[in-house]
Amino acid sequence: MTFAQRVLNSLFYIIQLIKPTMPSFENLVSKYAPEKPLISNSELKNSFILQISDGDFLIDYPLLTSPNVIMCGGLGTKPAQPLTSLIETFIKKSIEGIAIVSFGSIIKSCSKQMLNTFLLAFQKTKRLNFIFQYGDDEIEKGNTLLLPWLPQNDLLGHVKTKLFITHCGKSSIFEALYHGIPMIGFPIIHDQGANAAIMEDKGYGISMDILNFSVDELVTSIEKVAFNKTFISNIKLASEIFHSRPQTPSQRAAYWIDLVIRYGKQHFRPASLDMPWYSYYMIDIYLFI
Numbered sequence: 563m564t565f566a567q568r569v570l571n572s573l574f575y576i577i578q579l580i581k582p583t584m585p586s587f588e589n590l591v592s593k594y595a596p597e598k599p600l601i602s603n604s605e606l607k608n609s610f611i612l613q614i615s616d617g618d619f620l621i622d623y624p625l626l627t628s629p630n631v632i633m634c635g636g637l638g639t640k641p642a643q644p645l646t647s648l649i650e651t652f653i654k655k656s657i658e659g660i661a662i663v664s665f666g667s668i669i670k671s672c673s674k675q676m677l678n679t680f681l682l683a684f685q686k687t688k689r690l691n692f693i694f695q696y697g698d699d700e701i702e703k704g705n706t707l708l709l710p711w712l713p714q715n716d717l718l719g720h721v722k723t724k725l726f727i728t729h730c731g732k733s734s735i736f737e738a739l740y741h742g743i744p745m746i747g748f749p750i751i752h753d754q755g756a757n758a759a760i761m762e763d764k765g766y767g768i769s770m771d772i773l774n775f776s777v778d779e780l781v782t783s784i785e786k787v788a789f790n791k792t793f794i795s796n797i798k799l800a801s802e803i804f805h806s807r808p809q810t811p812s813q814r815a816a817y818w819i820d821l822v823i824r825y826g827k828q829h830f831r832p833a834s835l836d837m838p839w840y841s842y843y844m845i846d847i848y849l850f851i
Contacts (some may be wrong), residue, residue: 608835611827614815620800621735622760629830632818634811638733639740642719649693652707656691659724661788662717663694666731681706683780690724690788693717718743725788730758742801744793746783748772765796
């Protein structure tokens with residue numbers, strides 16, 4: 563990050579410490595487990611045995627973590643399953659392959675102008691067919707198939723899939739990584755902007771502004787990502803690294819859960835959990851110096 567970005571990031575971090583946006587665990591306990599004693603967020607943070615994090619250095623930057631924080635990103639990834647005859651028939655009509663367009667549960671619909679921009683760009687891209695999760699009906703318009711729901715993971719694993727246009731949710735990026743499909747990101751909310759920026763920085767695709775793009779810009783981006791050897795090789799290499807590990811994410815999570823059940827947590831409990839905040843952030847050291 564630039565200096566200005568680091569300053570802004572630090573300010574947001576301080577605000578989160580002063581006024582956390584996480585829900586109170588006391589409220590969650592009273593609602594879902596009233597027989598359990600109430601516990602505050604800070605008490606829970608200081609007492610948890612194991613934290614399974616939905617992260618991976620392949621779609622993030624290397625982070626300093628405690629021994630009881632286990633990176634198990636991609637828990638939902640799995641091999642592709644056969645597709646329905648409707649989708650397979652449509653895929654066979656494509657010239658060079660297909661592109662998957664899905665914004666998860668974030669966008670059920672969008673403005674007519676935005677939809678037309680997407681559809682016009684797809685029609686201009688003759689080399690690909692597009693399967694777009696949108697609306698409530700199954701509609702085929704030229705080289706575009708609109709579906710109210712689509713089997714995203716199974717489509718990403720299809721041999722003819724060349725591109726994934728996504729909102730950059732964490733699960734969607736992991737599925738693209740698992741199957742080695744380059745991406746065009748249209749981040750919308752929450753962590754999606756950061757996910758898209760990292761995805762672009764690592765060379766897995768490019769990020770675009772969903773509120774400010776033209777037909778020609780999208781056509782250029784589709785051609786650039788779907789048929790550019792650099793993007794394809796970057797995501798394929800990352801996928802190969804992901805699959806080269808001796809354990810899958812779920813196997814890795816199960817191993818560590820079993821470990822703490824058998825041996826407890828003391829052997830990897832970080833001492834920082836018992837430090838006052840001013841010592842943790844070394845404020846006392848800075849003041850002394």
